């Protein structure tokens with residue numbers, strides 16, 4: 001078990017949804033926070049609420065698509081708050097894939113944010129973590145990265161890439177005393193999922209997601225996947241042969 005109290009935590013995607021809820025939950029648990037996203041106004045509002053409840057917060061706007069900006073933000077966090085103990089690479093978005101209107105630029109753009117943004121964030125902290133032989137990296141992927149789902153060609157591919165990358169990175173970073181957790185949420189009610197036009201199974205609210213992520217971080221779990229029932233359904237579905245998996249998914253999709 002680790003305590004999040006007094007840990008310097010750099011959180012990306014902190015301006016809304018899961019990231020915003022995480023900022024409040026981490027603040028409640030006594031973390032020292034650096035909050036990044038592009039929307040400075042939203043970060044200022046969150047910071048002001050957190051500061052009122054006694055948390056120490058740095059607003060550090062950043063576009064994770066820009067590697068130089070991301071590295072400069074990591075430096076700013078270190079100079080202002082001290083060594084970054086934990087980074088949470090959470091920034092990301094979702095688009096539906098409509099292969100009938102195939103647009104590779106759109107798909108690559110999503111990959112650039114969901115996978116490239118995660119890489120930029122991690123690259124910005126890893127050299128310092130290796131040098132001091134310690135640190136903790138938390139990458140937010142998704143259960144959509146487990147196995148192919150309809151309309152999720154672009155999103156699922158970006159999250160599968162993130163999961164694969166983090167699982168591989170973990171082998172190397174363990175030798176440098178650095179821990180890696182992968183967060184794989186199911187459906188969480190946020191501005192991202194508010195756009196969905198279907199009934200989302202096992203939907204939970206962002207505060208519950210944030211509490212589960214923080215509990216998992218305190219245990220440095222390899223994978224923080226939730227909600228639990230949905231996680232097991234998705235895990236078991238990974239084991240099904242295609243001739244069983246495909247008709248089940250097609251019939252669920254058609255009934256949604």
Ligand SMILES: NC(=O)c1ccc[n+]([C@@H]2O[C@H](COP(=O)([O-])OP(=O)(O)OC[C@H]3O[C@@H](n4cnc5c(N)ncnc54)[C@H](OP(=O)(O)O)[C@@H]3O)[C@@H](O)[C@H]2O)c1
Nearest residue numbers: 013015016017018037038039063064091092142188190192
């Ligand atoms: N909600 C779910 O059901 C669900 C399920 C599985 C995984 N996830 C993952 O959880 C993460 C958070 O999702 P959410 O549901 O909380 O979505 P959200 O409410 O749309 O929040 C996305 C966050 O990412 C930030 N962001 C987007 N582009 C950015 C960029 N170029 N640079 C820096 N920050 C950027 C946004 O801030 P700005 O616009 O201010 O930059 C915002 O803070 C994502 O990685 C998502 O894929 C969500």
